Amino acid sequence: MSVGSGRVAGKAALVTGAANGIGRATAMLLAEEGAAVACIDINGTQAASVAEEIVTAGGRAFGMQADVSTREGTQAMAAATVEQFGCIDILHNNAGIAGVYEPVHRFPEDMWEKVIATNLTSVFLGSKAVLPYMLEAGRGVIINTCSVFGSFASRTLPAYHAAKGGVLMLTKQMAVDYGPAIRVNCVSPGTIDSAMMRSVIAQSADPAAREQEYKDSNPVLKRIGDPREIAYGVLFLASDESSFMVGADLFMGGGQGLFSSP
Ligand SMILES: NC(=O)c1ccc[n+]([C@@H]2O[C@H](COP(=O)([O-])OP(=O)(O)OC[C@H]3O[C@@H](n4cnc5c(N)ncnc54)[C@H](O)[C@@H]3O)[C@@H](O)[C@H]2O)c1
Structure with a gap:
């Protein structure tokens, strides 16, 4: 794979939620720019097909099924990546779900647990699983997918907002604890055309x-x-080009949340 200019050449990356959307785009871009990529997703078949696409194009990758909301899944994905590539230089904690649109008094408790586990606990568990390898190597970068919804509210999406607000602060906390050897940042997308966004649109009364x-x-x-x-933002944070960025939130809202009107 020699499409890019080697911005992360020789690095080993682990991307979660790599089967679709932002994770898939990031896995492909990191591979184009020279990284070996572990494509992790709860949908193992689709993760494998993304990895296959990378390998067919001449890159290095493997796909693996793992549930990032669990200790077992995150430990397994980290161990498999080290087994395949020898180390983990880049961790992109990206997997996430939208959940349902309901205000707090009607929000199902099991859905609250699921959104928090998938969007926030996954960042804790994924980092916890990978950090020992990075600490041993004395280097690494972690990029968490937050959201513009981590910084401002919308309507009837309480668990998602709470989880993304948590991701933002967890990013800052880890940046302080693990710098300078390990740089931790996050990226905050606005509305992006993905499976998640399409399913939210499809479920609404008037799509x-x-x-x-x-x-x-x-x-x-x-x-x-x-x-x-968004993948270009993750690539920047993954590469040495962002060497003076720690605990930063790369806000990529396309203008969403920039001002309130009127
Ligand atoms: N699309 C948007 O508008 C938007 C905006 C801001 C932030 N985000 C965030 O971007 C990230 C990626 O979302 P996307 O829009 O690309 O959605 P997507 O649905 O296209 O991709 C998410 C991927 O995560 C995987 N996944 C879900 N639960 C998982 C689990 N428990 N373990 C492992 N994998 C799991 C899914 O199978 C899917 O492949 C999410 O964290 C999301 O919150 C998305």
């Missing part, structure tokens, strides 16, 4: 109106973003 609402929520660029546009 066309919901899609327009998403576009309108982005008053500057006036469009939904592409996963690859």
